[in-house]
Amino acid sequence: MTANGPAVSCRNLKKYYPDVKAVDGLDLLVERGECFGLLGPNGAGKTTTIEILEGLNTPDDGEVHILGMSWNEHGQELRERIGISLQETQFTDKLTVFETLRLFRSFYRDGRDPEVLLRELSLDEKRDSRNGKLSGGQKQRLAVACALVGKPDILFLDEPTTGLDPQSRLQLWEVVSRFREGGGTVLLTTHYMEEAERLCDRVAIVDHGHLIALGTPKELIAKLDAPHIIEFTSEPAIESDAFANIEGFHGATQRGGAWQLRVDSLAAAVPQVLGTIESRGAKLITLTTHAATLEDLFVAMTGRELRDA
């Protein structure tokens, strides 16, 4: 079946649990061939959303279409066409990497050769190792291999690099990029801004089950109206009214005793910030600057950080 329509679309998606509104009226549209990131802190509803899209959870309300098909009518066909990696799947310890992949291959009508896939994911050296003996990065790559072995049109990855070391993370990013080169669509959740900026064409930022921002990483950062961030601490801390006169100032957020100022130009703003601190009779303790990221956007929009929100 080659139904038309976007890779993923959902409208007014809702999922309420007794104690929390996990997803509260979410609209998403992912085009074919796109890499789409679902970004948000823990508990934002990312996993619930992606599991509904994967057909593992049913929404209380709303419509879901994957490749133009619905889970109710075309569940079996859809399972042939998507590949998923759950947030935490532990494959059977007693089987080897190759045996696991071969087992998953057998479920699909059409698929990739496990041997080739293992080479592509640099798991060929671990081919005959038991799953229980793999490192975190290797386990995650095996999970992605199991997602890819059915030659999916869409790859769903739920926090694929959480808890991995930088090296393993880079390896996974390469795997995702290669899948996209072959025309595949990717929908991933993450709370790493860097990952979203690096991999995703478009990003949806969600918080408390709502969409709070949507666009390309560049567009989103541009929404801050301020490309630079100055972060400093002083002794004693100074009041928020001190910043109003700084040139190109767009806003400030205080977190854990440190101020984050969003400004147009570092060259103009940094001397003024130092001057302000001195004029208030305070002493500068630390000062750092960086180009604005999605993380800063999230902080500006919610007043909380992504990772520990």
Add this chain to the structure above:
Amino acid sequence: MPETPARPPLLELTIARCKEFLREPEAIFWVFAFPILLTMALGYAFREKAPDRIPVGVVDNAFAKQRHAALAKSPVLQPKIYPLEQGKEELRRGKLSLLVEGDATPVYRFDATRPDARTARVEVDDALQAAAGRRDVMTAREERVTEKGSRYIDFLVPGLLGMNLMGTGMWGIGFSVVNARLRKLLKRLVATPMRKSHYLLAQIFMRITFLVLEVGILIIFAWLVFGVRIRGSIALFALICLLGGMAFAGVGLLVASRAKTLEAVSGLMNLVMVPMWICSGVFFSYERFPDTVKPVIRALPLTALNDALRGVMNDGFAITQLAPQIATLIAWGVVSYLIGLKIFRWQ
């Protein structure tokens, strides 16, 4: 490199389960070694031997020596002389089955509810009467029965086989399924096009694969060591083992179909298995239970399996004579598999 040949998913799942099982050393012990150890221990404890002599006491008085000598001639009594109080004490503790008191007229002190005491009463009286000059008016000839197929070990081996088929079916499937659920592996599997029934069938097929080994080892052991034989047809015996294995694989699936933790599934399995260990005639015949509960006991899968196994092994019954048991096993297997599949919790 040539492409890995694709095998059907059901075969692939079954192979995966078999490998998993074989790589679990503890499982190998419980399935293969434990039943043999148990058979050995019980076979030794209940081996054929002359019955122990019955200990009887003689109260120390003027007649004691004479009575002791008379009782010592009996092949089944082991007399000993005691002072009165000590003799009563030993009797109370159960170390003696009977105490002979009294002067010229002997007095037998014993607990009439104990079978060994009643035997002692007959034997003691017999010995003392003979010593006092009684003559038997006729002599009977004895013929002792130790026919194979009617010994305790012949009763025991089919029971242990049934118990083992139940245990390995339940544990082998229950633990692996709940473990896969805990690891979210079941959730991952249902996101693939895998047929759910294939996953459950693979569990059952894995059981059947090992059943052949499990049954074979125990039967060959019992034959070599205790001379236990299958009097009926081997094919019927194999069929009964197969149906028994499938029935308990089904029950195992049903028990594991909803449980979320290993503790929960262990508890449930004990709840199902312990009553059958007791009621289904593993170690002793369920004929001792009241008639009113026997129909319930006979409807239990382990009872059906044990009865069928004993029927084919000891009585040499044909399939028609075992039809009720076979039907019971099939019903348990099919119904529990279908319910298990229906209510199964995949995530």
